[in-house]
Amino acid sequence: MNDTLLRQWAMLRSIPRHPRKIDASSLQARLVDAGFAVTLRSIQRDLIKLSTEFPLVCDGSKPQGWSWHSSADQLNIPALEPNAALTFKLVENYLRPILPTNTLAQLQPWFRSATGVLNSTSGIGIAAWPDKVRVLPKGFQLQPPVINEQAQAKLYQALLQEKRAFVRYRPRYRSGHKEYIINPLALVVRDQTIYLLCTFWDYQDVIKLALHRVEDVQLLDEPAIQVDGFDLDEYIKSGSFGYLLGNETLNIEVEFTWQGANHLRECPLSDDQSLTTIDENTVLLRATVPNTEELRWWLRGFGDSVKVLGPSWLRDEFRQAAKRLLNRYSEASD
Known part of the structure; x- marks a missing residue:
């Protein structure tokens, strides 16, 4: 491959897509840095020649700015492997x-x-x-919630630029909407729901907003206030997405049927999990876990294949829930 073709190839790869642009002098500097000895005049001639073969556009300003057309398939230089x-x-x-x-x-x-x-x-x-290949959400698959695309785009922009935003938000359990000034911190996707982590006004408490409940967003020309020591991974590890019911961890003891406990042998519930055989039909699980609503949902999902033994107050909680469930089914049969 001759030097001229290599140089022109490098030029095409250095030209940005519209609306960004680059002038001939800047292209020359990039090519010189890449090891090509080329004059400014040669660059200008190459640009004119290449624009007849490729979707390159010149804005006519001084100095002239060159771009790939916004719809151009730039990756054909070279073609994708x-x-x-x-x-x-x-x-x-x-x-x-x-x-x-x-x-x-x-x-x-x-x-x-x-x-x-x-x-x-x-x-x-x-x-x-x-x-x-397919990627499926865990559990029974629900349809994703509908998100206001304009609001989503503005929130992403606020997050990228670390700017404050005015948000009109529809709380889950209330009619109407609330209005907040937010400081965006991070995004978390859980199952099919996208959450924005942020703070309100000048407070430091981290709040989760579901994007599909955001009705309107206005960007503000103010820097977002950051949370001292905020770490996204640590925030997730704290159990904040498991609907925490308390800051303490639980040392749970749960009886499973053999069938119910099978997947725990391959996918442990915690680092300190232990499974002890009680008899041919029963396995005792011991593990340290966060005190979350999600833990309860998970245990209830096993139906009569599970029995909570401890802590005692958690056992009582499940016993009362079982009584309410029985009463509900009794009313239905009556």
Whole structure:
């Protein structure tokens, strides 16, 4: 491959997509840094010549700014390898809900290029991988909640730019809406729900807002207030997404049937989990877990395959719930 072609190839890769742009002098500096000895005049001639073959646009300003057209398939320089195309296809399929709107817009030509590469490859091997893989949510699958796309885009922008925002929000258990000034901190996707972690006004308490309950967002030209020592991973580990009912951990003792305990042998409930055989039908589980509502949902999901032994107050809680359930079914039969 001759030097001129290599230089022009490098030029095409250095030109941004519209609305960003680059002038000939900046291109020359990049090419010199990359080891190409080229004059400014040669750069200008190359740009004019390349614009007849590729979707390059010039804004006519001084100095002239060059861009790829916003819909151009820039990744054809060079073409995507099948493995890279597969990666972009999986990103499109599974990460779309959590990517900022501007990022998605920038990635659209890449997604189209990836689809084209995979479609042009034989229908076996890496090209067939997207048809062979699915990611499913845990448990009974519900339809995802509907999100206001404009509000979502503005919240993502506020998070990226670390700006405050005015939010009109519909609380889960109240009619009407509430209005807050928020400081966005992070996003968490749990099952099919996207949560924004933020603080209100000048407070430091971290709050979770479900994006599908956000009705309106207005960006504010004010820096977001950060939470001292906030760490997203530590926040998640604290059990905040398990609907904490108390800060203490629980040393639980639960009897399972053998069938009910089978998956715990492969997927332990905690680092200190122990399973003790009681008899041919019963296994005793001991584990240290957070005190969450989610723990209760999980245990109830086993139905009559589980019996809570301790702590005693948790056993009483399940006993009372079982009585209420029995009464409800008795009323239904009457």
